[in-house]
Amino acid sequence: IQMTQSPSSLSASVGDRVTITCRASQTISVYLNWYQQKPGRAPNLLIYAVSSLQSGVPSRFSGSRSETDFTLTISSLQPEDFATYYCQQNYNFPWTFGQGTKVEI
Amino acid sequence: QITLKESGPTLVRPTQTLTLTCTFSGFSLSTSGVGVGWIRQPPGKALEWLAVIYWDNDKRYRPSQQGRLTVTKDTSKNQVVLTMTNMDPVDTATYYCAHSGGSYNLGALDMWGHGTKVIVSS
Numbered sequence: 001i002q003m004t005q006s007p008s009s010l011s012a013s014v015g016d017r018v019t020i021t022c023r024a025s026q027t028i029s030v031y032l033n034w035y036q037q038k039p040g041r042a043p044n045l046l047i048y049a050v051s052s053l054q055s056g057v058p059s060r061f062s063g064s065r066s067e068t069d070f071t072l073t074i075s076s077l078q079p080e081d082f083a084t085y086y087c088q089q090n091y092n093f094p095w096t097f098g099q100g101t102k103v104e105i
Numbered sequence: 106q107i108t109l110k111e112s113g114p115t116l117v118r119p120t121q122t123l124t125l126t127c128t129f130s131g132f133s134l135s136t137s138g139v140g141v142g143w144i145r146q147p148p149g150k151a152l153e154w155l156a157v158i159y160w161d162n163d164k165r166y167r168p169s170q171q172g173r174l175t176v177t178k179d180t181s182k183n184q185v186v187l188t189m190t191n192m193d194p195v196d197t198a199t200y201y202c203a204h205s206g207g208s209y210n211l212g213a214l215d216m217w218g219h220g221t222k223v224i225v226s227s
Contacts, residue, residue, distance in 0.1 A: 033213040048213035090212050093165045095154040
């Protein structure tokens with residue numbers, strides 16, 4: 001299953017609303033997760049099962065689904081949110097990640 | 106509190122076999138639904154899933170790497186071992202192990218180790 005993320009990068013300011021999209025090449029039901037990765041660090045799970053917030057993740061992060069299109073939204077970008085974001089499907093093996101979206105200042 | 110830590114060689118020669126160990130705490134790999142996955146990330150590139158092993162010893166591998174990868178677990182030591190044969194410079198990457206949460210989060214990778222950098226070079 002191919003996961004196509006867009007955009008590959010974006011520039012935004014603190015306080016902006018940011019939306020990142022991930023499209024699956026076939027149905028993956030609700031088996032879609034989002035991760036945040038900062039430079040030199042391991043990925044960190046933000047959202048699982050399309051829209052469930054991982055414990056400790058701020059509520060400005062949210063996820064949604066329309067068929068095979070999935071969206072990660074950051075309602076008001078904070079300085080600590082500048083990072084690379086990956087979607088991942090675990091509906092079928094092999095699990096696959098998107099190419100990543102780098103959110104820059 | 107769940108923690109995972111990868112260990113293994115930093116430098117591997119081409120054609121050699123890589124052996125990485127993931128030592129974890131805070132969960133048991135004999136608990137129903139739980140798994141440990143391996144993911145790698147070449148420098149400047151995206152994440153790539155490699156393998157996962159579950160509490161019942163079910164193992165799944167990335168098809169393109171099938172035959173090169175083996176994953177095993179030692180429940181008594183709280184360790185998972187990944188071996189990758191016939192290493193090539195394109196296998197240069199940071200390798201991560203991660204906890205797969207089971208049914209409560211549909212198996213998402215909810216805790217990751219810090220990663221271990223592996224360089225393949227002669």
